[in-house]
Amino acid sequence: MTEAAAEQHRTQVPDGGTESLGTRRTTKRGGGDPATRGRTTIADGVVEKIAGLAARDVLGVHAMGSGLSRTFGAVRDRVPGGSKSVTRGVKAEVGEVQTALDLEIVVDYGVAIADVAQAVRENVIAAVERMTGLEVVEVNIAVSDVKLPDEEDEEPEPRIQ
Secondary structure, eight states: OOHHHHHHTEEEOTTSOEEEGGGOOOOOOSOSOGGGSSOOOOOHHHHHHHHHHHHHTSTTEEEESOHHHHHHHHHHHHSTTOOOOTTTTEEEEEOSSEEEEEEEEEEETTSOHHHHHHHHHHHHHHHHHHHHOOEEEEEEEEEEEEEOTTSOOSSOOOOOO
16 A cells, blocks of 8 residues: 555544554544443243242142142143143232232141241342342242142043143
8 A cells, every 4th residue: 555545545643643544533422331222121921930940840849839730720821722821829019129929838748838938038038139130129929839759640641642
């Protein structure tokens, strides 16, 4: 490149020097951190799914929901195209920065209910706060039943034909 051609590809900078157009700095537009531009909303159902899965992971939790909701859920699960509801037994109220949860669980016979409830509470809070960034202000747990060892499950395994 000739000296005259090189001059055409340079521009004056405020301190009197020159810089190549390829290294020219651009000013940032839009103002502020990109993470603060806009709003994120999280639906109640999203928090309910996270909490339902986290609660089911705890040893001693046999099922979620009351007997009636589990019965209706078993029927719904058998309908073609239906899927197992991970939100059964979970109710969430989601605000802008906080959420509160109500869970209804069935525990296995022989487990310490207070210990299971504490483990469920800890697991649900950790999962919801980690995944959503919301502060969990309370997790209310209602134990609606105890699964006895000799009882049949209300939700039998579907038969494959």
